[in-house]
Amino acid sequence: MFNSFLIYLSWMPLAIYFVLVGLMNLTGRPFLVTGHRDQTVLFLALTGFMAVGPMQLFFPVNASWSYGIGVWIILLAIYALLCTLYLLLMRPSLNLYNVTLTEFRPFFSDKVVDWDPESRLAGDTVFMPTLGIQFYLEANPILRTISLVSAGPNQNYDGWKHFQKCLMDGLKTQNGTFFPKYTVGVTFLLLGLMMLVGLHALVWYDSAAFIRAIPDFLRI
Numbered sequence: 645m646f647n648s649f650l651i652y653l654s655w656m657p658l659a660i661y662f663v664l665v666g667l668m669n670l671t672g673r674p675f676l677v678t679g680h681r682d683q684t685v686l687f688l689a690l691t692g693f694m695a696v697g698p699m700q701l702f703f704p705v706n707a708s709w710s711y712g713i714g715v716w717i718i719l720l721a722i723y724a725l726l727c728t729l730y731l732l733l734m735r736p737s738l739n740l741y742n743v744t745l746t747e748f749r750p751f752f753s754d755k756v757v758d759w760d761p762e763s764r765l766a767g768d769t770v771f772m773p774t775l776g777i778q779f780y781l782e783a784n785p786i787l788r789t790i791s792l793v794s795a796g797p798n799q800n801y802d803g804w805k806h807f808q809k810c811l812m813d814g815l816k817t818q819n820g821t822f823f824p825k826y827t828v829g830v831t832f833l834l835l836g837l838m839m840l841v842g843l844h845a846l847v848w849y850d851s852a853a854f855i856r857a858i859p860d861f862l863r864i
Contacts, residue, residue, distance in 0.1 A: 647857055648846050648847060648849075648850055648853060648854045648857065649853075649854050649857035649858055649861060650696045650857070650861065651843070651846060652843050652846065652847055652854070653692045653695060653696055653861075654692040654693045654695070654696045654697075655692065655839060655843055656692060656840075656843055657688060657689045657690070657691055657692045658689045658690070658692065658693075658839070659836050659839035659840045659843065660689070660836065660840075661685065661686070661688075661689035661836070662832045662833070662835050662836030662839065663832070663833060663836035663837065663840070664685065664836075665741075665829075665832045665836075666828075666829045666830065666831070666832035666833025666834075666835075666836055667829070667833065668741045668742065668829070669741055669742045669788065669826070669828045669829030669832065670826055670829035670830070670833065671742065671824075672742075672824045672826075673742065673815070673822065673824065674740050674741065674742055674743040674748075674815050674822055675740070675741040675742055676738060676739070676740050676741075676808070676811060676812055676815065677738070677739050677741070678736075678737070678738055678739070678808065679734060679736065679737030679738060679739055679791070679793075680731050680734060680736075680737075682739045683730075683731060683734065684727070684731065687727045691720075691723070694723055695720075696861075699716075699719045699723070700861075703715070703719075703863065705863065708863045708864075712864055713862055713864055715863075716862060735793070735794040735797070735799060736777070736779075736794045736799055736801060736804040737779070737791060737792060737793045737794055738791070738792040738804075738808060738811070739789060739790070739791050739792075740789065740790040740791075740792070741788070741789050742788055742789075742822075742824055742828075742829070743788060743789075743790060743822055744783065744785055744788055744790075745781060745783035745785070745790055747822050747823065748781075748790055748822075749781075751814070751822075753765065755810075755811075755814045756770065756772070759772070759775070759807065759810045759811075759814075760772040760773070760774045760775050761774070762774050768780050768781040768782075769781075769795060772803070772807065775800060775803030775804075775806060775807055776798075776799070776800030776802075776803040777794065777799055777800055777803045777804055777807060778794070778795045778796055778798075778799075779792050779793055779794045779795050780792075780793055780795050786828075787828055788825065788828050
């Protein structure tokens with residue numbers, strides 16, 4: 645049965661996520677975020693799908709008779725705890741938007757020795773012993789993103805923080821080094837905006853059914 649509320653709830657956070665990704669790629673400069681922060685935003689974007697999928701599938705009906713809407717608070721808290729556990733187990737990483745590996749490699753090769761004189765580069769793998777970190781570069785040329793993913797379990801988290809600050813400061817001083825392209829940003833932004841318009845048009849088309857579906861979904 646067609647349910648506009650479930651469609652809205654599941655796709656709305658993802659549409660906002662697409663808009664944010666589009667805006668990051670439209671800044672006209674490399675945009676650096678930590679892997680933990682990037683993953684947190686993705687978890688938030690998938691919250692709607694989790695609510696209409698696994699949470700509905702394993703919904704404790706008997707508990708809802710006693711606790712009402714409080715059951716949803718418990719389910720969302722469990723989801724948040726599972727996401728937090730995943731983030732705590734993640735190794736350090738950095739994600740760089742709006743830049744290709746071809747543009748980034750010359751800049752990085754010049755700067756990495758300044759940040760750690762004992763640095764060693766082997767292909768796409770980087771070892772910085774003074775900071776106590778090692779990682780490899782993983783590029784996605786289609787989306788114009790680069791991930792700096794930690795290699796191995798032995799990582800110095802303070803070293804990663806220092807490296808992140810050095811990288812951010814270095815990127816700010818290299819305005820003429822990178823040549824931004826706005827294709828990816830425009831694509832994600834338009835996709836997100838089209839989804840937002842479509843979802844709100846769906847609600848407007850049958851707002852009465854949308855409102856009636858809310859208590860049925862919440863089991864109240």
